[in-house]
Amino acid sequence: MSLEAPVVPAPPARPALQAKDYKSELKPIWCPGCGDYGVLQSLYRALAALGREPHEIAFISGIGCSSRIPGYTTAYGFNSVHGRALPIAQGVKLANPDLLVIVAGGDGDGFSIGGGHVAHAIRRNIDLTYLVMDNQVYGLTKGQLSPTSPRGLTTVTSPFGSLEEPINPLLYVLAYGAGFVAQATPADMPGMTSLIEEALRYPGFSFVNIQSPCVTFGEEDQQLRAHKARMKPLAGLGHDPGNQLRALDLARAYGTELYTGVFYRNPSPPPTYDALVRTRQSELARERRPRERVLDRFLKP
Amino acid sequence: MRREENVAATQGIEFARLSLREALDLAIAIEEEARDRYREFAEQLTAHHTAEAARFFEHMARIEEIHRSQLAERREALFPGERPQPMRERIFDVEAPEYDAARAFMSVREALEAALSGEEKAYAFFVRAIPLLESTEVRKLFGELRDEEVEHQDLVRAEIARLAGEPGGRDEAYSDDPVAQ
Numbered sequence: 492m493s494l495e496a497p498v499v500p501a502p503p504a505r506p507a508l509q510a511k512d513y514k515s516e517l518k519p520i521w522c523p524g525c526g527d528y529g530v531l532q533s534l535y536r537a538l539a540a541l542g543r544e545p546h547e548i549a550f551i552s553g554i555g556c557s558s559r560i561p562g563y564t565t566a567y568g569f570n571s572v573h574g575r576a577l578p579i580a581q582g583v584k585l586a587n588p589d590l591l592v593i594v595a596g597g598d599g600d601g602f603s604i605g606g607g608h609v610a611h612a613i614r615r616n617i618d619l620t621y622l623v624m625d626n627q628v629y630g631l632t633k634g635q636l637s638p639t640s641p642r643g644l645t646t647v648t649s650p651f652g653s654l655e656e657p658i659n660p661l662l663y664v665l666a667y668g669a670g671f672v673a674q675a676t677p678a679d680m681p682g683m684t685s686l687i688e689e690a691l692r693y694p695g696f697s698f699v700n701i702q703s704p705c706v707t708f709g710e711e712d713q714q715l716r717a718h719k720a721r722m723k724p725l726a727g728l729g730h731d732p733g734n735q736l737r738a739l740d741l742a743r744a745y746g747t748e749l750y751t752g753v754f755y756r757n758p759s760p761p762p763t764y765d766a767l768v769r770t771r772q773s774e775l776a777r778e779r780r781p782r783e784r785v786l787d788r789f790l791k792p
Numbered sequence: 793m794r795r796e797e798n799v800a801a802t803q804g805i806e807f808a809r810l811s812l813r814e815a816l817d818l819a820i821a822i823e824e825e826a827r828d829r830y831r832e833f834a835e836q837l838t839a840h841h842t843a844e845a846a847r848f849f850e851h852m853a854r855i856e857e858i859h860r861s862q863l864a865e866r867r868e869a870l871f872p873g874e875r876p877q878p879m880r881e882r883i884f885d886v887e888a889p890e891y892d893a894a895r896a897f898m899s900v901r902e903a904l905e906a907a908l909s910g911e912e913k914a915y916a917f918f919v920r921a922i923p924l925l926e927s928t929e930v931r932k933l934f935g936e937l938r939d940e941e942v943e944h945q946d947l948v949r950a951e952i953a954r955l956a957g958e959p960g961g962r963d964e965a966y967s968d969d970p971v972a973q
Contacts (some may be wrong), residue, residue: 510881521892523836532891536881677891680884681803706895715892 494672508542517562527557527624527702527716529677534560534622536591537688537759541591548591551580552746553600557624557703560595574605577612577621579647584617588712590620591691599629602658603638613667614694615764620690623660624703627713634708641746644710661742661754664698664737670757672738674750677704678718682751689753695760702749725752732756815878815930816867817894819937820860821879822886822917826910827856829888833906839897845903848879849894852907856887859940887914887941901955908948915941 513535521527538548548550548566552558554573561568567590571579580594601609601623612621628646629635635648638658645652665672671693675683679719683701690697703741704714711717730737730752805818830853836845838859868878895905925931 507878509878518835518839520834520839522832523840523842523896523898524892528832528891539881560861684884704892706892715890 508539508544510539511643513545513564513566515563515565519559519563519713520555521559522630522705522707524706525556526626526677526701526705527560529680529683529715530557530562530622530701531563532702533675533677533680533684533687534691536684537691538566540684540688541691543591546580547589548593549583549587551576551583551592551594553596554631555597555600555604556626556705557597558600566593569747574600574603574608576600577605577792580619581612581615581617584619584765585768588618588769594619594621595693597630597637597659598623598625598627598639598660599637600701602660606638606658609664610667612767613664613669613698616670616695616761618667618695618763618765620687620693620697620699622687622690622699622701624701625660626703626705626709627657628705630705630707630708646708652671657746659742659745660698660700661745662739665739665742665755669698669755670695670760672700672742672754673698673752674700674702674754676702676718676751678715678748679724679751682724686751686753687778689756693756693760695763722749722751725750725754727738730754733758743784746754796842802884802886805879805882807921808926810925810927810930812927812929812933813871813874814879815864815925815927815933816870817877818866818879818883819933820876822832823856823860823863823885823915824880825883825885826887826914827853827860829885829891829910830907833894833903835888835895837896837898840932842897843900844900846902848878848900848907885913886917887911901952904948904952904955908952911941911945911948915945 510532519528519531542545545565546567548563548564550564550566550568552561552568552570553576558570558576561570569579569583576594576596580592583590584592596605600757601621612619625639626635627639627641627644629637634646636644636646636655637655639660640646640655640657642656642708643652653681661672671690673686673690675752677683686699690699702713702718704718706714725732725741730741732738732753732755741750744750804901810818832845834849834853836844837849869920889906889910893909895902915938918934918941922931922934922938925934
């Protein structure tokens with residue numbers, strides 16, 4: 492009888508994942524020319540670069556054109572309720588911290604109906620990536636003002652031009668302390684793919700504002716051709732993504748300048764909420780008491 | 793201007809060191825990407841009641857598939873059984889028309905113009921890449937592919953000229969502005 496350990500054949504090497512592995516059978520029904528087609532392609536590629544299996548990923552969305560994204564992937568998905576993608580995503584992440592959780596939606600879903608949730612997701616610093624496809628209009632419901640519509644915009648709900656200032660999504664998330672904030676456009680596919688990948692790799696709440704044009708109700712100066720002409724990559728401007736104050740300053744130009752790239756990346760990411768929960772759970776597990784004794788801690792010695 | 797856009801449309805490809813096998817893999821990936829884009833356009837336009845342009849894009853998808861399979865056969869003859877290098881993830885819209893080239897209710901003439909933009913981009917890509925190549929045989933291959941793009945452009949331009957008298961403007965296709973429902 493041999494004392495040597497039996498030779499166990501090594502498992503076959505897993506073939507590298509490709510963008511097509513994340514593409515579902517469901518065909519997108521966005522308008523031809525919609526910016527979201529490019530976003531979806533970038534997302535597939537970023538996921539392939541990351542190398543996470545589809546079953547290790549959960550896409551959570553609200554309601555709107557861009558919120559259809561979960562259905563177009565082979566990952567787990569939940570096309571949820573208008574404005575409620577972030578609370579659901581946080582619950583998913585806490586229930587299964589091993590999942591890569593991606594939240595996708597539009598500017599209306601994120602900053603109007605769901606606006607109140609953004610601040611809390613950021614301050615908790617739950618490890619998820621929020622991709623907002625910002626087209627400055629409600630496209631699915633046929634062209635009403637959205638929270639990022641520029642002042643003066645004429646739509647079916649503002650026939651004489653909007654009187655409101657738009658929300659600035661970049662300034663909003665930076666002000667609440669998001670650890671990773673970037674902006675992209677499908678006019679620069681390689682750049683957008685890299686940014687999405689970087690956001691997915693960031694350990695904590697990460698946010699990418701994607702200027703994804705609405706070809707049916709969007710303005711001419713918001714279309715990809717215009718983006719190509721006026722986008723300014725932050726890397727080319729020598730911006731240091733570790734400089735939060737400078738990021739805030741640059742973010743103020745939302746609506747006038749189209750900066751693309753990383754505005755801010757926290758150089759020392761703090762622990763995530765999900766990591767803190769795990770730590771708390773393991774600490775409490777050490778002090779575990781029998782059920783009949785759980786109230787003892789409230790008794791005076 | 794277009795040439796620079798095309799250089800930016802590849803990631804992690806060192807043209808100077810490109811071998812013939814890798815160059816063929818890249819060329820196959822370019823045709824495959826264009827084929828898939830035309831298929832997507834055909835599906836999009838079918839879903840949006842733009843049947844004629846959808847049929848044209850289906851036709852383009854078939855042509856790109858013929859180009860892809862010809863290159864694949866050539867590769868297999870030269871490098872039988874050798875695994876392809878993953879090139880598809882490194883290219884962005886080299887020959888494929890960009891996503892915003894499609895529009896609901898677009899005419900066949902506009903669809904042809906979208907295809908022409910793809911052929912022009914591919915031509916510019918090969919023109920730009922050739923001086924960066926060190927291998928003589930890869931230069932020869934890319935020169936061949938560049939010349940094919942010129943032929944394709946001529947074919948598409950001839951078809952556009954044939955349709956010159958027909959309506960083709962996007963605005964003409966809308967009977968009215970989109971309104972709330």
